Amino acid sequence: MDDVSSDKHPDRGGTRRILLAGPRSFCAGVERAIEIVERALQAHGAPVYVRKQIVHNISVVEDLAARGAVFVEELDEVPDGATVVFSAHGVSPAVREEAARRGLDVLDGTCPLVSKVHAKARRFADRGDTVVFVGHAGHEEVEGTLGEAPESMVLVETAEDVRRLTPEDAERVSYLTQTTLAVDETTEVLGALRERFPLLHEPPSEDICYATTNRQLALDAVVAESDLVLVVGSANSSNSVRLVELSQRQGTPAKLIDRAAEIRTEWLEGVRTVGLTAGASAPPALVDEVVAALGELGPVEVEERRITDETMHFELPSALRGTAGSRTSGGQS
Structure with a gap:
């Protein structure tokens, strides 16, 4: 020191x-996800089920649980026909399909910026790329994104992981990143990707x-x-x-x-x-x-x-836009 x-x-x-x-x-995505749970509780009453933690913060989870939210790990813990909220980190298509099959009333709390990464993953895979996803194994956002195109995507965490990649066609490789990575560390991994694959297809915009x-x-x-x-x-x-x-x-x-x-x-x-x-x-x-x-x-x-003022705001799902609601999990700082 x-x-x-x-x-x-x-x-x-x-x-x-x-x-x-x-x-x-x-941030805007977190505020939106929490408000979805709050408004669902107001509109439907308790319990409202939430798959995984709505956002990764124990204080938020405890507050919503005290008001009637029931947090579950997987959909098999949710009764048929119940209301369930997907967390801000997103889910794979397999989870969405299970919810539809079970007749669950789904409210999607996925951050719109995560949804954009999902859309890019599908698009890159559909054009025949091996999609390298830079992220942390086991994180819910990573699991949901990899589930968009599991046969076309590969996860890397480090530059060393990049050096071990063996794609089917080295000229058809693209990359995406988890939205919550450290900018400076990601630079090293992306540098390794560009060096290893000179024809690397880059996303049109930053994912972090x-x-x-x-x-x-x-x-x-x-x-x-x-x-x-x-x-x-x-x-x-x-x-x-x-x-x-x-x-x-x-x-x-x-x-x-x-x-x-x-x-x-x-x-x-x-x-x-x-x-x-x-x-x-x-x-x-x-x-x-x-x-x-x-x-x-x-x-x-x-x-x-x-350093800057944030003005980003994300709309609620259409099913909740007409309901009364107020932001109560926080205060100002």
Whole structure:
């Protein structure tokens, strides 16, 4: 850790500085998915079933469960004819077919940006490409996307994975990426793909979503001045974990926390400047709680570094657009 008496961390008479990275917390896709569950509960009453976690945040899941949402791993846990919401991470066509066969009332919470990747996967596979998908094995978004064209797609996580690829036709290879990857790490994998396959077909637009990119760039704006970075988010949140890794790669210790109560005082020993951000699935109110908790440990000075304002908004499914609803899982930060 840097010497806190250095020029980078001027003396403030014992006041700890909190640098808030902005944007942070909920993105448009997460807000849409949560609102779908909330409005479904209002329209249909409890229970409303949700396949997997609606978004990867334990606080959101606990809040919705307390209001009547029932989270299940697979559709065989959902009674015939019941209302079920698909999570923001998307599902494979096989899951959709099972839901239709069972007569389930489906509300699709899939983020529209994930749906765009699914459409590209189908299009690339239909033209005869081997589609290389850059992502993390086991993540629900990855499983759903690979299910769009399982016979034509192959998953890679690293540049070494790329070097082991043996496509049927090296001149017919295209790629797509998971929406929540680290931009800098993905660059290395894509570089390996371009080197290995000079005729690589690239997607017409970037797949890593605007919110993931913005949160990484916002963290870049505070990490160099921070002695410690706190990332509010759950361990299964890909974009939250990437923020921790980004800070660590730049030499600043970072901790992933679900709640303010998880902060350990020993982490703060000698720390004069705390960088604070939150993954795209973490409620803004949780960031406020972290600021308050740090303030209880001594005087703090809060400064926000906002690199851009996000104005993206996604429409709800047509079946819910006429229902009353309000955003209640969060607050502002």
